[in-house]
Amino acid sequence: MTVTVVGGRYDLIRQVGAGGMGQVFEGFDRNLKRRVAVKLTHIDLETDSEWTRRFLREAELMATVGHPGAPAIHDAGITDTEPHRPYLVMEFVDGVTLEDVLARHRRLPFGVVATLGAQVAAVLAATHRHRIYHRDLKPSNLMLCHNSTVKVLDFGLAVAPDTDRSRYTSTGQTIGTPAFMAPEQIESREITPQTDLYALGLILHELLTGERVFAGANAFSVWSRQVSAAPPDIRAACPGIPADLAGVLMCMLEKKPEARPAGATVVHAVLMRHATGLAELVDDADSPARLYAAAVSAPALSAARPVDDPAEFPSAAGKRVPTGDLSRGDLHRAVQRARKLADESRYHPAVRHLHTAVRAAVPLLGARDADVVDARVQLAGLRFESGEYAEAAPLYRALIDDLTAERGPYDDQVVYCQRRLAECLLHLGDTGEARERFRRLQTQLEARYGAADRRVSEIRALAREPRPEP
Known part of the structure; x- marks a missing residue:
């Protein structure tokens, strides 16, 4: 039997899944002698450059996140034989x-x-921090592993609304699964x-009740219900459900996005109050993953405070029941x-x-959260524009450190902050460090984009004869 080999090293053993963008195969990495998953785009999409671009972006996006609740990305490329198809190699x-779990158990305990x-909320908190939104969460994309960990699969429809990361959606393409679309x-x-x-609210509702929240004879009828029909109150189907759990779940199913919880961390906090483990689904008492997680969480668990109010969670619009934390809307x-x-x-x-606003947002959302980073860049920019170069310089230094650790040295915002810091140093009279920073940035950009790139030419001119801009 002929074995298909991708990228000169990955044997395709058997198909294990398929979706709107492509097929997923169990594979074998000849070099590292390990089992891998290999995703290939559908053959009929090979001429669609937009789908190819989106497919390859999945590797770049998820490699940026690197969360244990999402499959590790190992490699990506385009096959060297006809038809040329993009491929993605991952854990x-x-x-x-969870679709299989539902079929077997019908409904699960709180x-x-x-x-x-x-x-799942923990994974979303990590991806949302990078402005990566899944867009196709559903039970079949959530895998319960034998060590009781849950992996969020198939970020192929993910969207990150930044510059070239925005909306890879072809005209006429329906993106998502009707039963789980907002x-x-x-x-x-x-x-x-x-x-x-x-989408996560719909999944949790179904796990608790055993019934799909919005169903219909066809996609159009399901879409219509998603837009206009009120979801069944979880308290009616599950009379004993804790008040805060019911509250956050119904809040997640609000029709207006701004009425839903402010973020995945809010949902995670409420769910963790009632998490009891997965012993009813998986026998993992001796699981190394469980032992590791217990050690990691021990300090947090020992410091956990009792819950006085069973309905403390903020909405995306900043309305709370009741708490005083800053919302993303407030920051924007x-x-x-x-x-x-x-x-x-x-x-x-x-x-x-x-x-x-930034000082209030950092402890809540994190200094490296994408929205917080944008606000920090704006704050440094205001200092720069007003001539406060001594105050702007340390802000840019901190941004460079945080963003380089998170995104790497070639990220657009890292490059921008590097240039601004050098310009601050020029204005402050430190031409030696400014020139050195411009030269390092030039070398870095040449290695990535080539010597003829416009960005390289601009930095080269500054490195050669740096002068403060008027």
Whole structure:
């Protein structure tokens, strides 16, 4: 029997899955002697450059995240034989999908559902931090492994709304699965973290009740119900469900994204209050993964505070029941307000306003969260524009350190901050360090883009004869 070999080293053994973008095969890596999963685009998509681009972006996006709840990415490329098809090589995930779990058990206890959901929410918290939104969460894309860990599969439809990462959606293409699509996704409106939270809410509801939340005779009827029909109240189907668990679940199923929880970390916090483990599904008492997780979580568990209010979670619109944390919406509005003040040449109140918002957002969302990073870049920019170079320089240094560790040295924002820092140093009279920074940046960009690239030419000119910009 002839074995198909991809990339000169990956044997395709058998097909184990298929989706809208391609086929997934169990494979064998000849070089490292290990089992892998190999995804190939469908043959009929080989001439569609947009689908090819989206497919290859999955590798780049997920390699950036590197979360244990998502398959590790090993390699990516395009086959060297006809037909030329993009391929993605990743960790082979062995287990059963939550679709299989539902078929076997029909409905699951609160504690089991909370445990499964908390793991998924943890993965979403990591991907959303990079503005990577899955868009196709469903039970068949969630794999329960034998060590009780849950892997979120198939980020092939993921969207990260940044520059060249935005919307890889062809006209006429339906992206997603009707039974798990949020109203804004169906209506082709903006995709946000709350889009994935809506899908996770539908999954958790189904795991608890054994019934699909919105069903219909065809895709159109399901879409119509997703947009306009109220979801069944989980309290009716599960009378004993804890109040906060019911509350966050129904909040996730709100039609308006801004009415849903502010982020996956909020959902995770509520679910963890009721997580009891997965002993009813998996016998993992001696699992190395379980032992490792117990050691990692021990300090957090010992410091966990009791819950006084069973309904403490913020919405994406900033409304809370009740808490005082800053929401993403608050941060976005703070950036817009600061920008408006700066446009009116009122830099001092602009800096003060945005500095206050960033200081509140960092402990809640993290310094490397994409929205927080944007706000930090804006704050440094306001300092720079107002001539406060001594104050702007340390902000750019901190951004360079954080972003390089998170995204690598070639990220657009890293390059931008590197250039701005060098310009700050010029204005402060430190031409030696400024010239050295420009030269290092030039070498770095030449290695990535080539000596003729416009970005390289601009930096080369600055490295040769750096002068402060007027």
